[in-house]
Amino acid sequence: MPELSDRTAGFTDSVIRRMTRISNQYNAVNLSQGFPDFEPPEKILQRLAEVTREDFHQYAVTWGAQNFREALAKKITHFSGVDVDPNAELVVTCGSTEAMMAAMMSVTNPGDKVIVFSPFYENYGADTILSGAQPIYVPLIPPEFNFDAEVLEDAFRQKPKAIIVCNPSNPCGKVFTRDELQIIADLAKKYDAFVITDEVYEHILYKPNVHTYMASLPGMKDRTITCNSLSKTYSITGWRLGYTQANPEVTERIKKVHDFLTVGAAAPLQEAAVAGLNFGDDYYESLQQKYTEKRSLFLKGLDDIGLIHTEPQGAYYVLIDISEFGYESDLEFAEDLARKVGVGAVPGSSFFKEKENRYVRLHFAKKEETLDEALNRLSLIRKKI
Known part of the structure; x- marks a missing residue:
């Protein structure tokens, strides 16, 4: 064959x-x-039971049900301070795994380079290769898993299209400080690169650590593609509800990639998960x-x-x-x-x-x-x- x-x-x-x-x-x-x-959470399960008897069993809008995106945009703005247009800046995906793949395929061309911190969640290297790009690995140094800013800039000098930042990090549990994120942001602007973030653990933090949203840093909203998921925050890993948050031009491209990858995330699960997105602090x-x-x-x-x-x-x-x-x-x-x-x-x-x-x-x-x-x-x- x-x-x-x-x-x-x-x-x-x-x-x-x-x-x-x-x-x-x-x-x-x-x-x-x-x-x-x-x-x-019980309220999500209660809503799921109700949804099984309601009319949510066919395709939702490809890039996510309207009420889901509106609730999601409200939550993101509440926690990050970043204004989000639910119609122009969000795509609901089949988990953050698809969100990352769609983001990578939307911004990289074959032969482009992408910076990946090591250690890294195993999908990042594979996503880079599937996109036809070449990973540049920058070490996070145990036991604190900090990075050397000069080593990172050496990687940026290779003119990557993007850098992937998992914050808080899987597997090492690192929470990047605001100063560290600012170093990354400044380099991304200096060398004209995207920052693709994986922020699925945004709400699982241990004091005094604080989560800083990359898109909230000055000048970074249009340069950041945030990949996230409801899996960890609401203990629904099997529901496969993720999303990307990006500027309208990038989002339009992600919509098209997402449409041909999976068409759309599960409609009844989106409807049930709205209950979680509306939870209070x-x-x-x-x-x-x-x-x-x-x-x-x-x-x-x-x-x-x-x-x-x-x-x-x-x-x-x-x-x-x-x-x-x-x-x-x-x-x-x-x-x-x-x-x-x-x-x-x-x-x-x-x-x-x-x-x-x-x-x-x-x-x-x-x-x-x-x-x-x-x-x-x-x-x-x-x-x-």
Whole structure:
């Protein structure tokens, strides 16, 4: 038969999703793929039940139902201070995964370069390659995961079309400060590049860290393409409701790409999710408090076991240093952790461009009893591995 695509020849399956399958195989507590095991907010579920008996079972407007976009624009403006036109600056996508892909395909040409911080969420490199672009990797330096401004400017000197910024960051939990974002913004303006942000963890922060929206910085609204999702904020990862926020010219292009990629996001789920978009500030305050408690419980448990780990400023991931166990392959360690200890993790090498085998990623978006069980199993790690 004819040869297959060169651009996908080097792809593997998603390591994150693979580790979920391995966790299931060994009945491990799945702390690999980042989804909760608790229910979404009751008001959203109530509205979903009502929607099943209402007339929302056919296509919504391709770029998102009108009431969904209006509620979304109101929420964005409330938290970011950025005025958003729901008709000209938003596209509702099938999760932030499609949002990022649509953004990349809308602004890059084959051969263009895109800056990606390392470690990075595994889709970013793949999105760049699928778009025909070439990634330029800039390291975030452990344990604080800061970047060297001169190294970053060296990357910008290669005249990239865009830079991808995940804030708060998956997998390292870094929250970029306003000063750091201003450095990125100034370089983007100096070298005439887009900033594509992934802000899905915008509401999962740990004090005193504060989320700054890139589009809110002076002169950055028209240069920023924000990719976001309802998945993490409302614990509805399976609903696949994401969006892009960009200037009207970019949004018009994203609409066309989105239309041919997926046509549109699920109409009944958009209608139900409007209930969440209309929540008051108290919801987001309680969400932050809930995750702060989970973070404290989990990190204390890791400390009690004596495992070296990062301390996330945002999101809900922890990188565990596995150097003491002497594995040459973090993938082999992660598989043994699931099989022998009964805890699912993601090998850190899947997030780094640099050769890196000393980390695995765990997450704590789980019920307290689930985290307790995982910690109980991890307490035996040195006896079983």
